[in-house]
Amino acid sequence: MGNMNKETESVIEMVWRHQKDHIVEQLTYLQEHAWVLFEKYENIMRLMHSKAATHMQLISEAFQDISRLLQTEANVQLKALEGLENKTLNFTSLMSSMKEMQEKIRDKKLKWRERCDIAVKTSVMNAQLEEMLTMKRVIDGAISPLQTHEWRGIRHFMKPIPDPLCFDPESANPNLRVSIxxxxxxxxxxxxxxxxxxxxxxxxxxxxAMPGFQSGLHYWEVDVGLxxxxxxxxxxxxxxxxxITELxxxxxxxxxxxxxxxxxxxxxxxxxxxxxxxxRIGVSLDLIRHHLAFYDADTAKMIYEYSDCSLDKGLFAFFCPGVPIRVEDWRSMKLCL
Structure with missing residues (x-):
């Protein structure tokens, strides 16, 4: 009986040692796994904090850019208004001078010198009136000079609205297919x-592409793919x-x-x-300042520009989808609306 108890205790002790070793092994694995997860999530948290700080900095810079752009816009508008106010004052003065001249003309006893003086003043008034009739120049000057490259850092907040262009089938080479x-x-x-x-x-x-451009500011985007x-x-x-013509x-x-x-x-x-x-290529055409610029529409980085060129009315957007060399070249060039 005593021997059986000893044998039982021995078996129990052996089973316990086996279980204990297994439990220790499991605990060691769990501890190591937990430590790996801890390091992993610690790195994730560190990265998230870093990204959050970066995003906060970008947002702060974006709003600073917006503030700067709005201030520039306000300065342009105020300058234009000053010009219009000066024109208005000149117009008031001109009307007063005309009224005074009308009263003199009604006087039939005007001397020869006075008549000559009235003729000269009339000529000057005509010139002033012609200038006032061109107030459109001042109004055009009130249009913001902000070009596409100025929304580089805030392209998700502010971006020009593309002109509603469409391809002109009649102008297309016979080997080009225009969609319906x-x-x-x-x-x-x-x-x-x-x-x-x-x-x-x-x-x-x-x-x-139609319609053509006669005046003002224009912007359009083209999806050129790969x-x-x-x-x-x-x-x-x-x-x-x-x-064959040189482009x-x-x-x-x-x-x-x-x-x-x-x-x-x-x-x-x-x-x-x-x-x-x-x-995607963004094209900015400014017929007021004779300026044409090409941009990467997704990053707003300028690729190339034409400045002070003979860009005037009667212009059309121009395209060539290219000669197929690889598979991507067979795909369509698209106007982004």
Missing amino acids: DLTQVKFQPSTENLKDRRHCFEPGLYVL KSNWIIGVVKGLVERKG SPPHGYFVLRKHKDYEFYGLGSLPLMVKTSPI
């Missing part, structure tokens, strides 16, 4: 024998559409060309310093 809604164009070889080709570009794979080559810009409405300002073309990935050209033969290949 006139917002997409792509290369598609044509086998049709079109009768009327008076208004289309040939042999260039070009197309225009295309390896394309051309975007503006062109004078009277350019020759037939034959340069002397010939009426103001364009940005993508030749291949990360290789862009404006004027000249040297490529531009562009580190990325934008998916």
Whole structure:
């Protein structure tokens, strides 16, 4: 009986040691796992705090930029109002002088010198009146000079509204297909024998957008995707559409060309310093200040600009979806509305 008790105790002791070792092993694993999780979540919390601080800094800078832009806008408007007030005062003075002159003219006893003086004053008044009739210049000057590059840091808060453009099928090269809604164009070889080709570009794979631009500020965006080559810009409405023409300002073309990935050209033969290949291109046209600029629409970084060029009324947005070299090139170029 005593031997059996000893054997039982021995078995129990052995089972306990086995269980204890297993429990210790499990506790050790749980402890290690808990420590790994603790370090992981500690790193996550540290990263979240860092990102939160960065976001707070960005938001603070964004609101500072908004405040600066609004102050610039206010200064422009105040300057324009001062000009209008001066014009108004001049107009009041002119009306008073006209009334005084009318009274003199009614006097039939005017001397020759007085009549000459009235004629001179009338000429001056006509010039002043002509100037007042051009108040539109002052009003145009009240339009904010803020260009697209000034919303670089706050593009999610403030961004120009794109003009409602659509592709003009009549101007499209026969090998370009324009979508039914006139917002997409792509290369598609044509086998049709079109009768009327008076208004289309040939042999260039070009197309225009409507309506044209006569005055003011304009902005539009183009989704170029991952295309390896394309051309975007503006062109004078009277350019020759037939034959091969150099796409340069002397010939009426103001364009940005993508030749291949990360290789862009404006004027000249040297490529531009562009580190990325934008998916969307923003085009800003200012006919008041004769300025044209191209941007990466997603980052607001300027790619190229034309300044003080012969940009005036009668311009049209100009596009070339490119020659297919790889799969992406067969996809459409899209106007972003």
